[in-house]
Amino acid sequence: KQEVTQIPAALSVPEGENLVLNCSFTDSAIYNLQWFRQDPGKGLTSLLLIQSSQREQTSGRLNASLDKSSGRSTLYIAASQPGDSATYLCAVTIIQGAQKLVFGQGTRLTINP
Amino acid sequence: SAVISQKPSRDICQRGTSLTIQCQVDSQVTMMFWYRQQPGQSLTLIATANQGSEATYESGFVIDKFPISRPNLTFSTLTVSNMSPEDSSIYLCSARQGQRSGYTFGSGTRLTVV
Numbered sequence: 001k002q003e004v005t006q007i008p009a010a011l012s013v014p015e016g017e018n019l020v021l022n023c024s025f026t027d028s029a030i031y032n033l034q035w036f037r038q039d040p041g042k043g044l045t046s047l048l049l050i051q052s053s054q055r056e057q058t059s060g061r062l063n064a065s066l067d068k069s070s071g072r073s074t075l076y077i078a079a080s081q082p083g084d085s086a087t088y089l090c091a092v093t094i095i096q097g098a099q100k101l102v103f104g105q106g107t108r109l110t111i112n113p
Numbered sequence: 114s115a116v117i118s119q120k121p122s123r124d125i126c127q128r129g130t131s132l133t134i135q136c137q138v139d140s141q142v143t144m145m146f147w148y149r150q151q152p153g154q155s156l157t158l159i160a161t162a163n164q165g166s167e168a169t170y171e172s173g174f175v176i177d178k179f180p181i182s183r184p185n186l187t188f189s190t191l192t193v194s195n196m197s198p199e200d201s202s203i204y205l206c207s208a209r210q211g212q213r214s215g216y217t218f219g220s221g222t223r224l225t226v227v
Contacts, residue, residue, distance in 0.1 A: 031212065031213055032213060032215065034215050034216060036218075041203065041221070041223050042220060042221055043119070043205055043218045043219055043220040043221035044156075044205065044207075044218040044221075045218075046114070046215050046216070046217065046218075049214075049215035051213060089155065089156075091216070093216075098144075098161050098169065099212065100146075100158060100161075101146070101158070101207070101216055103155045103156045104155065105154075105155045106155055
């Protein structure tokens with residue numbers, strides 16, 4: 001059974017810092033990995049999608065890497081801003097069966113002005 | 114990627130009543146998904162909604178409690194039946210357009226049962 005773990009559970013940093021969020025998964029049989037952002041009480045916004053054959057994806061100040069063989073992904077946020085404060089969720093699409101999305105527990109990020 | 118409109122965005126309901134949540138996708142999608150997010154928790158898949166067939170429910174979720182409709186390739190509803198305070202959660206629908214496409218989510222329905 002696929003399990004996704006995110007470390008740390010919460011992170012608080014001053015504005016302007018670069019930071020890294022970590023995600024690990026137990027089964028490398030995935031189609032892709034997706035990073036989402038969730039603001040309190042809201043839905044999910046997709047940030048980056050990495051296919052299983054890719055190593056990284058970039059969007060603006062965000063860079064996500066994928067090492068499928070070791071079951072790890074990182075989300076790098078450059079020059080953090082208070083508006084980046086949110087919960088960040090990592091999820092993998094499993095290959096078996098209905099190709100479900102399996103989520104980690106999320107990292108709650110706070111950027112202090 | 115697809116855009117999903119979900120409504121209502123929030124509701125406060127009396128215990129014992131039912132609430133139907135709607136999701137409209139701006140393009141045809143084969144599979145839609147319904148999730149529950151309890152306070153402080155990550156997302157849990159309730160069921161997969163396929164057009165033209167009955168929904169497939171995950172362990173711990175049953176059709177009598179969470180009936181789902183999928184009348185066409187752009188629309189789905191989830192009903193939360195006979196609600197109790199334990200049903201207070203955010204409910205989200207999701208869809209994807211192809212095997213290697215990412216998932217898109219609706220804006221969520223924040224349900225409070227009193």
